[in-house]
Amino acid sequence: xxxxxxxxxxxxxxxxxxxxxxxxxxxxxxxxxxxxxxxxxxxxxxxxxxxxxxxxxxxxxxxxxxxxxxxxxxxxxxxxxxxxxxxxxxxxxxxxxxxxxxxxxxxxxxxxxxxxxxxxxxxxxxxxxxxxxxxxxxxxxxxxxxxxxxxxxxxxxxxxxxxxxxxxxxxxxxxxxxxxxxxxx
Numbered sequence: 001x002x003x004x005x006x007x008x009x010x011x012x013x014x015x016x017x018x019x020x021x022x023x024x025x026x027x028x029x030x031x032x033x034x035x036x037x038x039x040x041x042x043x044x045x046x047x048x049x050x051x052x053x054x055x056x057x058x059x060x061x062x063x064x065x066x067x068x069x070x071x072x073x074x075x076x077x078x079x080x081x082x083x084x085x086x087x088x089x090x091x092x093x094x095x096x097x098x099x100x101x102x103x104x105x106x107x108x109x110x111x112x113x114x115x116x117x118x119x120x121x122x123x124x125x126x127x128x129x130x131x132x133x134x135x136x137x138x139x140x141x142x143x144x145x146x147x148x149x150x151x152x153x154x155x156x157x158x159x160x161x162x163x164x165x166x167x168x169x170x171x172x173x174x175x176x177x178x179x180x181x182x183x184x185x
Contacts, residue, residue, distance in 0.1 A: 104142035
């Protein structure tokens, strides 16, 4: 069995739920995923996480989206015009939908993140509230899935840039804030 999954499966429920909340801030999601342990494979864990995300009630989804962190600082080398366009698009999105823009970028190379974020913001600003709720829910599910994958993969290994040493337990890293689903622009 995958070592990280084994540690996750054996952890006390409170610890597992806490680790899961680092992946998605929905308590209902985290408790549901934790409660269905043990998982026989990492894929089974991800499938359960997906199912729990699909089953979030509208109020639970709204709370999870509201708790997501806003986009980070701009990296060096980003042209001023791009920074201005992104800042304006993020502000317009937050004003229109009441939460930060969530986009899963794990399928893209880092040099594509800026373009994907800006094009995603522009496209999704045209959505009506219900359509954007569906898109944002799917993006949040994909972000939580990526965070959970990194979380479980990091168990027992050396901490990486995306998984730092936990304050307790010594075995299970948290997903940390370094994987923000908002490209740091």
